[in-house]
Amino acid sequence: MTRIKTFITLTLLGGLAVVLPIAIFVLLFQWLFGQVSDIVAPAVVWLETHTEFKDTLARLVAIALIIGGCFAIGLLVKTSVGSWLHRHVDHWLGRLAPGYSTIKDVVIQFIGGGGGGVLAGPVAKVRIHGANNQLTVTAIITSQHTNGDFTVYVPTAPVPTSGFVFHVPPECVEILPGVSVEAAMKTIVSCGSGSASLLSPSEGPQNLSS
Numbered sequence: 001m002t003r004i005k006t007f008i009t010l011t012l013l014g015g016l017a018v019v020l021p022i023a024i025f026v027l028l029f030q031w032l033f034g035q036v037s038d039i040v041a042p043a044v045v046w047l048e049t050h051t052e053f054k055d056t057l058a059r060l061v062a063i064a065l066i067i068g069g070c071f072a073i074g075l076l077v078k079t080s081v082g083s084w085l086h087r088h089v090d091h092w093l094g095r096l097a098p099g100y101s102t103i104k105d106v107v108i109q110f111i112g113g114g115g116g117g118v119l120a121g122p123v124a125k126v127r128i129h130g131a132n133n134q135l136t137v138t139a140i141i142t143s144q145h146t147n148g149d150f151t152v153y154v155p156t157a158p159v160p161t162s163g164f165v166f167h168v169p170p171e172c173v174e175i176l177p178g179v180s181v182e183a184a185m186k187t188i189v190s191c192g193s194g195s196a197s198l199l200s201p202s203e204g205p206q207n208l209s210s
Contacts, residue, residue, distance in 0.1 A: 003085065008064065036066075041067060080121050121140040121141045121142050122175050122176070122177070123138070123139070123141075123180070123183075124142070124174055124175045124180040126154070126166065126172055126173050127169055128168065128172070130172065131169070131172050138195070139153060139154045139166070139173075140155070140181060141154045141167075141186065145167075148170050149153055149168065149169055151163055151165060152165070152167075154166060155184075155185065155188045156188075157192065158188065158190070160185050176198070176199070179198055183198060
């Protein structure tokens with residue numbers, strides 16, 4: 001009876017492991033499409049009234065227009081006038097809209113705006129309990145201080161956008177030169193699965209205290 005129960009449980013869990021990621025992805029896509037559709041609803045109504053586009057096609061066109069608008073704004077802020085305008089709008093939004101600056105900082109850190117940010121930092125193994133303690137965590141180096149110390153971000157599983165910030169001496173940090181941030185994030189999302197290859201790159205770790 002115990003074997004049958006174990007077989008049923010493991011089989012069910014195996015099926016859930018296959019179905020849940022697909023279901024979550026589909027639900028997330030539906031939610032995102034619904035949110036964007038609500039935002040572009042006025043444009044969709046105009047397109048359906050004045051053009052031959054109907055329903056989903058009209059929504060896709062409206063979304064494409066928004067993406068194109070974002071691209072155009074990106075080009076604009078690369079110019080001197082656009083950069084000046086962006087700084088002033090940014091300044092006033094930071095003063096008038098509570099939370100705007102925090103949201104902006106979080107986004108910039110994770111997309112690596114200006115070549116920095118979490119996604120631009122090297123991946124490392126860090127001994128957060130001291131150099132003599134064998135416990136290590138997967139971390140991303142986000143800053144180096146004038147005294148040689150490092151600030152590292154340690155993501156939590158399975159949601160890497162939340163985590164902890166530690167300030168550690170260089171002898172506690174071993175960089176993993178053959179590991180990308182994306183590869184490290186995959187092991188975080190999968191709760192450590194795939195860490196064997198992550199922690200054993202062909203180049204070998206480099207101790208940053210040297």
